[in-house]
Structures are given as C-alpha cells and as structure tokens.
Amino acid sequence: MDILQVAKRAKVSTATVSRVLNGFPGVREKTLARVRRAIVEMNYVPNPNARSLRAGRTRLFGLIVSDVNNPFFPELIDSFEALASAQGIEVIFTHTNYDPKRLHSCIRRMVERSVDAIAVMTSEVEEESLHQAVQAGVPIVLMNQRKLAGKFPNILVEYATGFREALEHLLSLGHTDIGFIAGPQTLNSAQGRKDAFTAALREHGLHVRKEWIAAGDMRVDGGRTAMQRLLSLTPRPTAVLASNDLMAVGALQAAHAAHIRVPRELSIIGFDDLPIAGMMHPPLSTIRHPRREVARRAFEYLWKTVQGEEVESASPLQPHLIIRSSTAPPHGQKRR
Amino acid sequence: MDILQVAKRAKVSTATVSRVLNGFPGVREKTLARVRRAIVEMNYVPNPNARSLRAGRTRLFGLIVSDVNNPFFPELIDSFEALASAQGIEVIFTHTNYDPKRLHSCIRRMVERSVDAIAVMTSEVEEESLHQAVQAGVPIVLMNQRKLAGKFPNILVEYATGFREALEHLLSLGHTDIGFIAGPQTLNSAQGRKDAFTAALREHGLHVRKEWIAAGDMRVDGGRTAMQRLLSLTPRPTAVLASNDLMAVGALQAAHAAHIRVPRELSIIGFDDLPIAGMMHPPLSTIRHPRREVARRAFEYLWKTVQGEEVESASPLQPHLIIRSSTAPPHGQKRR
DNA sequence: CTGAAAGCGCTTACAG
DNA sequence: CTGAAAGCGCTTACAG
Numbered sequence: 155m156d157i158l159q160v161a162k163r164a165k166v167s168t169a170t171v172s173r174v175l176n177g178f179p180g181v182r183e184k185t186l187a188r189v190r191r192a193i194v195e196m197n198y199v200p201n202p203n204a205r206s207l208r209a210g211r212t213r214l215f216g217l218i219v220s221d222v223n224n225p226f227f228p229e230l231i232d233s234f235e236a237l238a239s240a241q242g243i244e245v246i247f248t249h250t251n252y253d254p255k256r257l258h259s260c261i262r263r264m265v266e267r268s269v270d271a272i273a274v275m276t277s278e279v280e281e282e283s284l285h286q287a288v289q290a291g292v293p294i295v296l297m298n299q300r301k302l303a304g305k306f307p308n309i310l311v312e313y314a315t316g317f318r319e320a321l322e323h324l325l326s327l328g329h330t331d332i333g334f335i336a337g338p339q340t341l342n343s344a345q346g347r348k349d350a351f352t353a354a355l356r357e358h359g360l361h362v363r364k365e366w367i368a369a370g371d372m373r374v375d376g377g378r379t380a381m382q383r384l385l386s387l388t389p390r391p392t393a394v395l396a397s398n399d400l401m402a403v404g405a406l407q408a409a410h411a412a413h414i415r416v417p418r419e420l421s422i423i424g425f426d427d428l429p430i431a432g433m434m435h436p437p438l439s440t441i442r443h444p445r446r447e448v449a450r451r452a453f454e455y456l457w458k459t460v461q462g463e464e465v466e467s468a469s470p471l472q473p474h475l476i477i478r479s480s481t482a483p484p485h486g487q488k489r490r
Numbered sequence: 491m492d493i494l495q496v497a498k499r500a501k502v503s504t505a506t507v508s509r510v511l512n513g514f515p516g517v518r519e520k521t522l523a524r525v526r527r528a529i530v531e532m533n534y535v536p537n538p539n540a541r542s543l544r545a546g547r548t549r550l551f552g553l554i555v556s557d558v559n560n561p562f563f564p565e566l567i568d569s570f571e572a573l574a575s576a577q578g579i580e581v582i583f584t585h586t587n588y589d590p591k592r593l594h595s596c597i598r599r600m601v602e603r604s605v606d607a608i609a610v611m612t613s614e615v616e617e618e619s620l621h622q623a624v625q626a627g628v629p630i631v632l633m634n635q636r637k638l639a640g641k642f643p644n645i646l647v648e649y650a651t652g653f654r655e656a657l658e659h660l661l662s663l664g665h666t667d668i669g670f671i672a673g674p675q676t677l678n679s680a681q682g683r684k685d686a687f688t689a690a691l692r693e694h695g696l697h698v699r700k701e702w703i704a705a706g707d708m709r710v711d712g713g714r715t716a717m718q719r720l721l722s723l724t725p726r727p728t729a730v731l732a733s734n735d736l737m738a739v740g741a742l743q744a745a746h747a748a749h750i751r752v753p754r755e756l757s758i759i760g761f762d763d764l765p766i767a768g769m770m771h772p773p774l775s776t777i778r779h780p781r782r783e784v785a786r787r788a789f790e791y792l793w794k795t796v797q798g799e800e801v802e803s804a805s806p807l808q809p810h811l812i813i814r815s816s817t818a819p820p821h822g823q824k825r826r
Numbered sequence: 827c828t829g830a831a832a833g834c835g836c837t838t839a840c841a842g
Numbered sequence: 843c844t845g846a847a848a849g850c851g852c853t854t855a856c857a858g
Contacts, residue, residue: 157852167829172853182827199602203542204851207834212539214582222568223765228558235558235584244603246550246580248571266535267580374769403769410771429559430766433710433739435746493836503845508837518843540835543850829858835850842844 156198164192175200206268215456216264216272217247218257224400225428226445230275233449241457243270250276252341258283265290271456273297275448277343281305293459295452299342307459309451309471313350316441316473317395320423321354323439323475324393327483329421333366333391335380335401344372347397347425366391370401377404378411385412392484393421399428402438406480417482427476436479444471492534500528511536542604551792552600552608553583554593560736561764562781566611569785577793579606586612588677594619601626607792609633611784613679617641629795631788635678643795645787645807649686652777652809653731656759657690659775659811660729663819665757669702669727671716671737680708683733683761702727706737713740714747721748728820729757735764738774742816753818763812772815780807 157175161168166189173181174189181189192198206212217234219227231247238245246267250256257276261283264272272287275297284306287294295307302308324332334351337344352362368383370376377396384390385408396402402424409416416422416436424431424440431438448471458465493511497504502525509517510525517525528534542548553570555563567583574581582603586592593612597619600608608623611633620642623630631643638644660668670687673680688698704719706712713732720726721744732738738760745752752758752772760767760776767774784807794801 168852169829169831169854170827173828176853180827185827201543201851202603203539203548204834205853206539207537207543207836208851208853210834222564222571225561225564225765228561228564232558232585239584239599244582244599246582248575249568263575263580267538407769407771429561430769433743433766433770435743435771504836505838505845505847506843509844512837516843521843537835540850541837543852544835544837546850827858829856831856832854834853837850838848840848841846 156201160189160192160196160198163196164189211270211460212268213242214244214246214267214269215453216261216267216269217245218260218264218272218274218276219247219249220252220276220278222249225430226398226426226443227275230445230449233446234273234275234453237450237453237457243457250278252276252278254278254280254283258286261286265292270460271295273449273452273456275452278341293456295455297448297452298346300346301342307455307465307467309448309455311443311448312470312472313346314353316425316443316475317347317350317354318357319475320395320439320441321351321358323477323481324395324421324423325358327393327421327481329393329484330360331366331389331391331393331484332360333363333368333384333394335377335384335394335396335405336367336369337372337376337397337401338369341372344397351395351397370396370404372398372401374400374404374407377401378408379404381405381408382412385409385414393423393481395423395425397425399424399426399431399438399440402440402480403430403434406434406438417480419485421481421484423475423481425473431476432478434480438480439478440476441473442476443473447471492537496525496528496532496534499532500525547606547796548604549579550603550605551579551581551789552597552603552605553581554596554600554608554610554612555583555585556588556612556614558585561766562734562762562779563611566781566785569782570609570611570789573786573789573793579793586614588612588614590614590616590619594622597622601628606796607631609785609788609792611788614677629792631791633784633788634682636682637678643791643801643803645784645791647779647784648806648808649682650689652761652779652811653683653686653690654693655811656731656775656777657687657694659813659817660731660757660759661694663729663757663817665729665820666696667702667725667727667729667820668696669699669704669720669730671713671720671730671732671741672703672705673708673712673733673737674705677708680733687731687733706732706740708734708737710736710740710743713737714744715740717741717744718748721745721750729759729817731759731761733761735760735762735767735774735776738776738816739766739770742770742774753816755821757817757820759811759817761809767812768814770816774816775814776812777809778812779809783807 157168161171248260271293298311336348368380370380427440427442431440493504497507584596607629634647672684704716706716763776763778767776
C-alpha cells in the first residue's frame with residue numbers, strides 16, 4: 155500500500171493523496187502542498203495496474219499497422235506514439251502483415267489487454283474483426299476504408315487529388331500515353347488508387363488502355379515485373395504511374411535493366427513519398443501520402459472519444475504531387 | 491468479479507478457476523474439464539490489470555530503439571514483437587531519436603508502467619539512465635555497448651569480421667586505395683565501426699590514410715557530403731567503405747552527381763544491409779548486420795531472466811559481407 | 827475540505 | 843484435490 159505511505163507522511167488519508175494525484179479540485183492549498191512534497195520526497199509513482207483496475211482505464215492505446223517493414227508505416231507510428239506520449243498514453247502495437255486473419259487476433263489481444271482505444275491503420279480491414287472492439291466498448295478508428303466509411307470512424311485520404319495533379323503534370327510535359335502499375339485489387343487501398351487513376355484519365359478525355367495497366371504486389375519485385383510487361387508492349391506508354399513507391403522503385407529497376415533512361419525515355423511517378431523515393435537515381439517524383447496527418451487525426455479522434463468529447467468529421471486529406479527528377483517531356487518532344 | 495461467474499457456473503471456487511487459468515498442476519481431470527467448458531462458454535478473459543496487480547507481473551516488455559524512421563530498426567522491432575507475442579507478452583515501444591536524455595525518460599516511463607523487462611536497442615546509451623531500471627529491479631539488455639559489456643547484459647556484434655571480409659573482397663579485386671566514411675565519433679556504434687575498419691586495414695599491412703577518412707552524420711546527406719570531400723582529393727581512393735547503408739546511399743548519390751560511374755570508376759560498400767541497399771542502382775554491396783538475431787537474443791535473454799533462469803553468455807554475432815553490384819576492379823585493372 | 831471504507835478482479839498461502 | 847479469505851494498490855461514492 156504505497157499510497158498509504160505517502161498519506162501517512164503528509165498526514166492525510168489516501169483519498170486526499172489520490173485527489174492530488176489526479177488533479178481533482180477542492181483540496182486546500184496547504185494540504186495540496188504538503189501532499190505534493192511527500193510525493194516528491196518519497197519519489198512516489200502510482201501503480202498503473204491498481205489504477206487501471208479501479209478506474210477501468212489503462213491509458214494504453216493499441217496501434218495496428220499492416221507491415222512494419224514497409225517504410226510507409228514508421229512515420230505514422232512515430233507520429234502516433236509522440237502524440238500519445240504527450241498525453242501520458244502508452245502505445246502497444248502489432249502488425250497484420252496484410253493478413254486479415256491476423257487483424258482479428260491483433261484486435262482480440264488488444265481488447266484482452268483492455269486498451270482504451272485502437273487505431274486500425276491497415277490497408278485492408280474485415281468488418282467482423284472490428285466487432286470485437288465494438289462489443290467490448292473500445293473505440294476504434296480506421297484509415298481510409300471507404301467501404302466502411304458510414305459504419306466506422308475513418309480518416310479519409312482522397313487519392314483523386316493526387317492522381318489528378320500527377321496526370322496534369324504529365325500532360326503538361328506532353329505525355330498522352332500513360333501506363334499504370336496497379337496493386338492487387340483485393341486490397342482496398344490498391345483498388346482506390348486504380349480507380350482514382352482511371353477517373354483522372356477520363357476527366358481529361360483520355361482513353362483508358364487496359365493493356366497499359368499492369369498489376370503488381372505492392373512490393374519492389376512486383377513493380378519490376380509489371381514494368382517489364384509494360385516495356386514489352388508496342389506501342390508502349392511514355393510515362394508510368396505506380397500505385398506505390400515500392401513498385402515505382404521496381405519499375406525504375408526494370409527500366410535500368412532494359413537500358414531505358416529515366417526520365418529521358420520514360421517518365422515514372424510513384425505514390426506515398428517514402429524516404430527512399432528521394433534516394434533513388436534519379437530521385438522519384440511521387441504523390442505524397444499525408445501519413446503524419448493521418449496519425450494525428452486518428453489519435454485525436456480516439457483521444458477525444460475516450461474523453462467523452464464529440465468529434466466532428468473532417469474533410470478528407472489531400473495528397474499532393476512532389477516533383478523530383480523522374481519525369482520529363484517524352485523522348486524527342488519539347489515541353490509545350 | 492468475473493472469475494466468480496465462471497466459478498459459479500463450474501461449481502467450484504475462484505481459486506480453482508485461477509489454477510486452471512494458470513495451468514497449475516493438481517486439479518482433478520473432471521474439474522478441469524468443467525472449468526474449461528465454463529470458460530469457453532462464457533467467453534471469459536481474465537482482467538490483465540487485476541492479474542498484474544496481484545501477481546506483480548504485467549506481461550509487458552519495453553523496447554527502446556534509436557529511431558523508427560531509420561530502416562535499420564523495423565526488422566528488429568518486428569522480430570522482437572513476434573517473439574514476445576508468441577509468449578503472450580505485449581510490447582510497448584518508444585524511440586530516443588538518438589538523444590540520450592530521451593533514453594532517460596523512456597526508461598522512466600517504462601519502469602512506471604511496471605514492464606517486466608526492457609530491451610534498450612539504441613546505438614547510444616548513458617549508464618546513469620540504466621540505473622533506474624536496475625533500482626526498480628527490471629531486467630534490461632543492451633545492444634553492442636562494449637563499454638558497458640562487463641556491467642550490463644549485452645548482445646554483442648563483432649564488426650571486425652564484416653570489415654575484414656569487405657576489405658579482403660576489395661583487395662582481391664585489386665584495390666589498395668580504400669577510403670572510409672565514418673560516423674560521428676560520439677556514437678559508440680560509429681566509433682566501433684571505424685576502429686574495425688582501421689584494424690582490418692592494418693591487419694593487411696595497409697597504411698591508414700587519415701585524409702581518406704571522412705565523417706558523416708549516419709544519414710544520407712552526411713554520406714553525400716563526406717563522399718564529395720573524398721572525391722575532391724588527389725589522389726583519391728578507388729573504393730570507399732561507409733559505416734552504414736544510409737551514408738553509402740549518399741555516397742552513391744555524390745558519385746552520380748559527379749558523373750563517376752559505380753562500380754567501374756569507384757567501388758562502394760555499405761554496412762547494415764538495409765532493404766534499400768538492394769534497391770539502389772547499382773545494388774549496393776554491404777555488410778549485413780544480423781539484427782533479427784540481435785532481437786532474438788535480446789528477447790530470449792529477458793524472457794529467461796524473467797522466468798528466473800540463468801542465461802549463459804553467447805559468443806558475439808558475426809556480420810558478413812553481401813556482394814552485389816557496387817564493387818568491381820579499379821578502373822583499368824583486371825581481377826587478379 | 828477531508829476521511830473511513832468498500833471494492834475493482836484477480837492470486838496465493840493456508841487449511842482441510 | 844479444493845475452498846475461504848486476505849490482500850495487491852489504487853479510486854470513489856458517501857458521510858461529515
């Protein structure tokens with residue numbers, strides 16, 4: 155009974171110490187000071203387990219991502235953790251490795267740990283898994299799961315803006331033959347990106363050439379293979395957009411291997427703006443995914459909800475094009 | 491009192507339910523079955539806070555790294571987390587951003603959370619910060635902190651082996667003019683790597699040319715600047731080793747910018763074997779840091795210690811050279 | 827403004 | 843082999 159020791163030293167009851175600890179109003183100034191001194195002198199730290207047991211709150215948030223090894227996530231994790239830590243919240247985190255079944259057990263583990271809230275920042279989500287959290291009364295928030303947008307709180311990212319900017323950039327350089335490296339259409343995020351691409355194309359009256367859309371696995375290897383396929387075509391696109399940077403890197407490798415110079419003979423644009431995009435040779439132009447902002451919104455939603463505050467829904471986040479050196483006018487053409 | 495409900499349903503006392511839950515021996519087969527059924531039927535999950543409060547163990551491990559955004563760490567985190575999760579341990583993690591002061595507060599937070607053990611996997615460690623854990627009786631383990639090797643459990647990595655292999659590879663290609671991009675000598679890990687390099691040089695009777703050792707900040711930018719300095723020298727080295735892959739990437743960028751072809755005109759070798767090493771153009775040869783193995787040993791040390799088992803100290807881990815495409819015989823020379 | 831006391835949900839000697 | 847009961851360290855109505 156450690157709080158008892160503090161109470162004795164300050165010559166008050168444990169109730170009063172507890173009040174001071176939790177910043178409750180209505181403690182006389184003098185008592186307050188005495189208790190505070192005792193706390194400091196004894197170097198007292200409350201036992202979080204006892205606290206949680208009694209108060210029913212653990213000050214623990216869960217964070218679930220798809221894949222720690224995908225450079226997309228560290229920044230998101232970093233931001234989330236920093237925000238949490240500023241509020242005295244600890245974060246336990248796991249990843250699903252893109253496997254919806256693992257999401258189920260991740261959520262179960264977190265619920266069993268009685269976290270106060272869960273951020274499900276995965277690219278793929280199965281609705282049933284989420285019900286565990288709902289049933290346990292644990293608030294959750296998702297990242298850009300449009301299909302579940304009505305049912306669950308959701309941090310939306312409007313891919314369309316980014317793709318429109320990318321397309322307009324390519325058009326302004328003189329490209330009209332534009333290919334796309336899509337992701338597996340089983341992934342929500344991959345599907346959304348492909349839709350955004352074709353929509354942007356149509357907006358500008360461009361025809362969607364099905365054979366110029368190749369699919370990869372969202373990793374470097376998949377991007378390389380997809381690009382090899384596109385390069386084998388006649389005619390082939392003069393510019394290629396990839397649904398993520400890892401595949402754009404693979405595309406770049408394929409171009410290098412085929413002795414096709416980027417951007418002189420082929421323009422490439424990625425999506426995400428991973429740190430590696432800028433490290434490539436040439437540095438990749440890409441659409442920046444506002445993941446730190448996603449993390450911030452996700453945390454704030456959960457934090458406010460836990461506090462019992464109402465959260466008004468915000469407008470979707472907008473990704474924007476970052477122009478580096480992997481785009482240029484098509485071979486033999488001038489900037490118009 | 492949820493365990494009470496289970497007890498009632500199984501017509502036993504809570505003590506018996508607890509015994510079943512914790513796999514204690516000496517419960518009659520029949521009772522065991524009845525209790526198990528009740529647990530399943532009621533979908534009962536023990537309250538971890540009550541458990542921890544009583545048992546004094548939280549089944550929570552702390553993991554501290556230098557920087558989530560450095561691609562070195564995700565694999566380490568991933569491995570550690572997988573191992574922990576297999577034992578029903580949850581991991582809370584934070585990073586110091588290379589700031590020793592932050593390490594202090596990271597450890598404090600974890601101790602206050604009453605984690606059962608802490609893995610301090612940072613490249614820089616201040617001894618005093620560790621005392622908090624020691625005083626609180628929380629086992630810790632460090633990553634390759636040679637200065638503290640006698641005082642604290644430590645997962646050692648023998649840089650020398652890797653550098654020896656790299657050097658011998660370069661010598662076999664015909665290089666004798668070998669430069670080095672060092673890290674800030676305030677970082678233990680950077681210092682260790684530089685020492686390993688110069689030792690390898692001397693072993694082979696090569697002279698250490700001080701002007702061919704440039705220092706960077708362990709990031710891409712630092713590597714680029716350091717390489718620019720080396721390239722401005724006459725004579726300049728025909729091969730350069732970098733203390734980590736991020737700086738090797740920067741070195742590659744500097745070479746590209748100076749229109750020096752790698753590996754034809756300049757060989758580059760990195761250290762760590764980050765995922766990006768293989769994505770570069772050309773793919774970087776590098777010394778692989780066995781970080782998954784580090785994570786495994788760190789976890790196992792902590793796990794065994796928490797169980798009260800004795801852990802015998804293992805021999806240091808050996809990094810090995812991975813040959814890709816950034817090394818070749820020096821310009822105009824043949825492989826000897 | 828402050829205190830006495832119940833109770834959060836478990837585990838663990840102790841007794842039988 | 844099993845149960846009654848104390849207690850882990852807090853917080854929170856309730857009373858004064």
